[in-house]
Amino acid sequence: MKANHQRNRLLAALEPADFASLEAHLDLVELALKQVLYEPGDIIRHVYFPHEAIISLVNVMEDGATTEVAVFGREGAAGLLSALVTREAFGRYIVQMSGTASRIPFEHLNAVRNARPNLGQLMMRYGEAFLAQTFQTVSCNAVHPVEARCCRWILSMHDRTDQDSLPLTHEFLAEMLGVQRSGVSVVTRTLQTAGLIRQSKGSITVIDREGLEETACECYGKIRRLFERLLPGTFPPALSR
Structure with missing residues (x-):
């Protein structure tokens, strides 16, 4: 069966001729939960x-602590912007939800981007959205309470999948938010009591998405609006499920 690379919405947004220039070099790959694609300083060889x-x-x-600064789902591309000059990964690229992705050698993507202005313009718009998302996330991590940040993070995953049940453990969520596991446990228990989520071993199920949006900080809405302005159609409509 022919791979449907345009399940990725950034690829789907390309003009037909621009997508055709990439298609023969795209491979369908399976990504496993917690698979590390790149460590800090690794040379970016493929874009996902x-x-x-x-x-x-x-x-x-240096002490091994980690904090998430960006997330990539079907609206974007992982590794694209790290590779513009040095081709060295900014940080660790780790799979937080298993599934498929389209992978392309960086050299070919870069050559096509330089040769096809419309494709290059789309990638530049994605770059602006990515940098704005990172800016907002860093600010969020610095000033907003854990409960609001946790809701933002759950919503960001929910946006990028077609299911309400998300494979999340307290340990992994704590790593992404840069907080203690005990703090995450308190927050998720509060959200479950409020009827916003349901917890089970190794997963969190979204029960009341609208309630999560109301509890999340302003950053969630700002990031969505940025993508909707710069890359229309790459995010699903809010409250569509």
Whole structure:
């Protein structure tokens, strides 16, 4: 069966001729939960366009502590912007939800981007959205309470998948938020009591999405609006499920 690379919405947004220039070099790959695609300083050899997979870019401190600074789902591409000059990964690229992705050698993507202005313009718009998302996430991590940040993070995963049940453990959620596991446990228990989520071993199920949006900080809405302005159609409509 022919791979449907345009399950990734950034690839789907390309003009037909631009997509055709990439298609022969795209490979369908399976990404496993917690698979590390790149460590800090690794040379970026491939760019990943996720389908149902979700990839996090996390900053790794000297003591081993980690904090998520960006997330990539079917609206974007992982590794694209790290490779513009040095081709060295900013941080650790780790799979937070297993699934498929389209993978392309960086050299070919870069050559096509330079040769086809419309494709290059789309990638530039994605770059602006990515940088704005990172800016907002860093600010969020610094000033907003854990409960609001946790809701933002759950919503960001929910946006990028077609299911309400998300494979999340307290340990992994704590790593992404840069907080203690005990703090995450308190927050998720509060959200469950409020009827917003349901917890089970190894997963969190979204029960009341609208309630999560109301509890999340302003950053969630700002990031959505940025993508909707710069890359229309790459995110699903809010409250569509």
